[in-house]
Amino acid sequence: MSEKSWQLTERDREWLSWVGRWWFVTAENIEAEWVRKYGQANRRAVLRRVQAAREMGLVESLRMVANRPAAVWLTKEGMKLVGIRGEATRPRLAEFHHDLYVVELAQKLVAERPDTELVTERELRREDTPGGAANFDPQYAVQRRNSNAVILGGNRRVYPDLVTVRKTNGHHLIHEVEHTPKDVRRLVSLMTSYQESENVDGIRYYAFDAALDRLERARSIAVERSVSRGNRTPIQIVRWDDFMSTEKEERL
Missing domain, CATH: 1.10.10.10 (Winged helix-like DNA-binding domain superfamily/Winged helix DNA-binding domain)
Structure with a gap:
């Protein structure tokens, strides 16, 4: 045709x-x-x-x-x-499986969270990639910090896989898919960056088995350090298979 x-x-x-x-x-x-x-x-x-x-x-x-x-x-x-x-x-071939998992996760979240607005990584990069003083303060991305919560130089930002925004108060829940293990120090830095953002109410990781151990270790460190700073933003880790197989998610 x-x-x-x-x-x-x-x-x-x-x-x-x-x-x-x-x-x-x-x-x-x-x-x-x-x-x-x-x-x-x-x-x-x-x-x-x-x-x-x-x-x-x-x-x-x-x-x-x-x-x-x-x-x-x-x-x-x-x-x-x-x-x-x-x-x-x-x-990107190297990110094929990860990016496909993110779409699958988002479709489940949209079905189960009608009271929230979902923002994708591509959308938030379009909105929050630094391009001058006019957009210095990101709307969805967060300022990158090290594991001690110190903001890194160069206007560096963290772009989560997905953000859901509560319509009641405008606060954000961060969603990250982890299907391969990452360096623990890097994970702590990323978790800390999310925790220290004033708009973030919670962080949830959807983990494949290969990534679980390092995520748990990183969360333990990040939570201990955040509590000492008076920050109690929750970090939740759920197994991918468990979450995707349930009929309805447990809300954070």
Whole structure:
């Protein structure tokens, strides 16, 4: 079917805008979003619309990992169509699994937290990447600190995987997906940065088994040091499999 045969619909604009919130998504993610928003979806219909958008130059798609769904992301033309500023980006192979897990987590959070606004990493980087004095104070990102809570120089910032904003008070809950082990010192620094932000009410890590031990060690250090400073912002660690398999999350 030629490009001229395709007609862009209002629903196309809606799901393309949604795709633009992420580094990439899959057809399965788009189908789940349609079910959430419209109550039903047909996989074949989703694939047809993705193919239409691809032929119109609005998205690209690529199977990056064997036995995993193809990644779908907006082109520059797609971003322009739905009014998203900034440069078009391609998925990062090294971050493929992590970024896909984040989308899956976000879809669960959106379904279970209708009283909050969800902000993605791509959105908050677009809003909070330093570009001059006008946006020195970040809205969603936080100032980077070392493990002793001292702000690091150079206007360095931490950009969480996801932020949910409570509509009642505007405060933030940080959500991070950890599927590989990180250096404990780095984790303590990141946790401390979140704890010391005045807008952050809590931090939650969704951990795969490989990352659990170091996360627990880092949390123990970060909490002990924060209590000595009079800061009691909670840090919660939950197993990914346990959280994603439950029907409804336990609210923090």
